Amino acid sequence: MAPLRTHAWSYIVANQKDSTLFGNGDELPSNSSNNPHIHELIEGIGRRQVITGGAALGILAFLGAPLLPRTTEASQAAGLPRRQERLLFNAVPVTRADTVTVPEGFKASAFIPWGTPITGTYPTFLDDASNTARDQGEQTGMHHDGMHFFPIDAQNGKGRDSSHGLLVVNHEYIDAPLLHKNGPTVVNGKRVNANEVRKEINAHGVSIVEIRRTINGQWEVVPSARNRRITAATPMQIHGPARGHKLMVTRHSPDGTSARGTHNNCSNGFTPWGTYLTCEENWAGYFATKDTELPRELSRYGVSSTSRYGWETLAGDEFERFDATRKSSDAGGDYRNEPTTFGWIVEIDPFNPDSTPIKRTALGRFAHEGVIFAPTRSGKPVVCYSGDDSRNEYIYKYVSRDKYRPGSRNTDSLLDEGTLYAARFNADGSGEWLALDIADPAFRSACDTAGVSFADQGEVLINTRLAADVAGATKMDRPEWGAVHPDTGDVYFTLTNNTSRKEPDAANPRQNNAYGHIIRWREESRDYAGRRFKWSLFLLAGPQSDSQGPNGQPLTADNILASPDGLWFDNEGHLWIQTDMSGSQQTDGPFGNNQMLVADLKSGEMKRFLVGPVGCEVTGITATPDFRTLFVNIQHPGEGSTPNNLLSTWPNGSGKRPRAATVIITREDGRKIL
Ligand code: FEO
Ligand code: CA
Numbered sequence: 001m002a003p004l005r006t007h008a009w010s011y012i013v014a015n016q017k018d019s020t021l022f023g024n025g026d027e028l029p030s031n032s033s034n035n036p037h038i039h040e041l042i043e044g045i046g047r048r049q050v051i052t053g054g055a056a057l058g059i060l061a062f063l064g065a066p067l068l069p070r071t072t073e074a075s076q077a078a079g080l081p082r083r084q085e086r087l088l089f090n091a092v093p094v095t096r097a098d099t100v101t102v103p104e105g106f107k108a109s110a111f112i113p114w115g116t117p118i119t120g121t122y123p124t125f126l127d128d129a130s131n132t133a134r135d136q137g138e139q140t141g142m143h144h145d146g147m148h149f150f151p152i153d154a155q156n157g158k159g160r161d162s163s164h165g166l167l168v169v170n171h172e173y174i175d176a177p178l179l180h181k182n183g184p185t186v187v188n189g190k191r192v193n194a195n196e197v198r199k200e201i202n203a204h205g206v207s208i209v210e211i212r213r214t215i216n217g218q219w220e221v222v223p224s225a226r227n228r229r230i231t232a233a234t235p236m237q238i239h240g241p242a243r244g245h246k247l248m249v250t251r252h253s254p255d256g257t258s259a260r261g262t263h264n265n266c267s268n269g270f271t272p273w274g275t276y277l278t279c280e281e282n283w284a285g286y287f288a289t290k291d292t293e294l295p296r297e298l299s300r301y302g303v304s305s306t307s308r309y310g311w312e313t314l315a316g317d318e319f320e321r322f323d324a325t326r327k328s329s330d331a332g333g334d335y336r337n338e339p340t341t342f343g344w345i346v347e348i349d350p351f352n353p354d355s356t357p358i359k360r361t362a363l364g365r366f367a368h369e370g371v372i373f374a375p376t377r378s379g380k381p382v383v384c385y386s387g388d389d390s391r392n393e394y395i396y397k398y399v400s401r402d403k404y405r406p407g408s409r410n411t412d413s414l415l416d417e418g419t420l421y422a423a424r425f426n427a428d429g430s431g432e433w434l435a436l437d438i439a440d441p442a443f444r445s446a447c448d449t450a451g452v453s454f455a456d457q458g459e460v461l462i463n464t465r466l467a468a469d470v471a472g473a474t475k476m477d478r479p480e481w482g483a484v485h486p487d488t489g490d491v492y493f494t495l496t497n498n499t500s501r502k503e504p505d506a507a508n509p510r511q512n513n514a515y516g517h518i519i520r521w522r523e524e525s526r527d528y529a530g531r532r533f534k535w536s537l538f539l540l541a542g543p544q545s546d547s548q549g550p551n552g553q554p555l556t557a558d559n560i561l562a563s564p565d566g567l568w569f570d571n572e573g574h575l576w577i578q579t580d581m582s583g584s585q586q587t588d589g590p591f592g593n594n595q596m597l598v599a600d601l602k603s604g605e606m607k608r609f610l611v612g613p614v615g616c617e618v619t620g621i622t623a624t625p626d627f628r629t630l631f632v633n634i635q636h637p638g639e640g641s642t643p644n645n646l647l648s649t650w651p652n653g654s655g656k657r658p659r660a661a662t663v664i665i666t667r668e669d670g671r672k673i674l
């Protein structure tokens, strides 16, 4: 989500005094641990050399040394074609046009915008946003984010169908002024219209949409029993070590095994066995508590006395659950633990509309941006990575206990039984994965030293951030998406920005890091499961005067960017980078609207491929197996709009409310995208 949001709320209700309601959805930093910064660990690279701005580039000559090529036998075995050596299109210039701009020779068209009917009675979207809460529960949600295309023949893993499949899309959050005909009704800082809040709840979550390419090459929604809306109220199961934990007990689930809904679903992932993973990012802001002494599982995540949308201010169990205040003598009588049922990765079987989504607690609880799997091999553990997108938080890795068996339907244990690690980036280019495991001697010793105790592994995972503090992980500049190179297995992660970084370190080399960077690493063990890696910096985002591209040179007019966020490798090893620049970065800086670039790692080339409409974020990317159709999401076009002041009218044009949408990109000659 954009780092800063300012909304024009004055028109809503004269009585509204509470400026925190609906305000900035970004999390404030909540990591007050004393974890050392890198330069404190290695005195040789000290404060004198790690300084702000362009001068930071000096150290990167050492840190940015490319990782040595790994054998390409994996890609050859997989029958992958040889990579393109060059990017054969003209870069899109920086622009502030209210449209999606792609290079000459490519086409882009909006698809399944917010409010598209996909299930139930297929209610038509009404331009004045007067659709009901129930309608919204049968239409695509608001603010598309991470997504994945599952070929229709992918029920048991990898499919090949490139003209028919399930498009599964996250809906990260809502802009209430645009969701309702006249904006939300707020009286004395409280919500008073239950149906408005129900519509907001239904505009969150995930859409599963069966889509097909017609004979003339257009994609269309298939009216299908598989189409489904998952919302912030859909029943979910809790699995893994925190299932049944006393800190998961709520009035709704006295045995701590179930929960309602998923929200703030940012980036995503997908498993080797054909399921979708949606990630709960800035969930903490959906809760409020009046308690003054907060337990660590709330305070370390920034749960506070006010919520973002004020859902908890309405009466009734469906709303009161967002109030985490202790009201009863025990946890089974209130919702003090409702926030601990969020912050997880949720597994969804997109091919079974009757399946219950599962919160996988073994993968940790934090502001999950997304999740990306390392290449899986039969007989080896499953390994995946996830970033905690908040300032000064950590990057994590999960390694399953059990081995992956392709084709096996018994995948439950792979995401329930395993070890979670947090990353420590040493200044000499080495790195370590620190186990957050109560059975691990080093972790137990660190807990003893820190004077921190956990009763069991469930409590460790519920307090993942604290566990990583204790283990000594490296505070990062807001970890966002990860991507794994299909040939080399190198893992890339975006670090979007961190304007609260006061002390640079080797892995986060800029003070007050407004532009962000991309880090990468290579595991020492071939199965990705080991504890050691080597890392380097891939990109320092920024203007020409303060940046370093993949070729080691400053960025140019063809590729300047800031706040890298979305990240994805196509099968041929091109790295696609999407930006989430703040409103002021887009209007005041040299970067124009948010954009998507593509890098060829072999040549070091990087070019801007797409620029989004005014006030949007470009996020979410997936493709058909034949790579002739590329899907990209446009989130919150016209951010800050009100019904009477539309800052963007994409995609429907003059006078129409802006709508988040998927963009379908093809080549005019119908060939592969790159
Ligand atoms: Fe929802 Fe970290 O972006
Ligand atoms: Ca972001």
Ligand code: CA
Pocket (backbone or CB within 6 Å): 001, 266, 267, 369, 480, 565, 566, 580, 619
């Ligand atoms: Ca994001």
Ligand code: CA
Pocket (backbone or CB within 6 Å): 001, 002, 145, 172, 580, 617, 619, 635
């Ligand atoms: Ca976002």
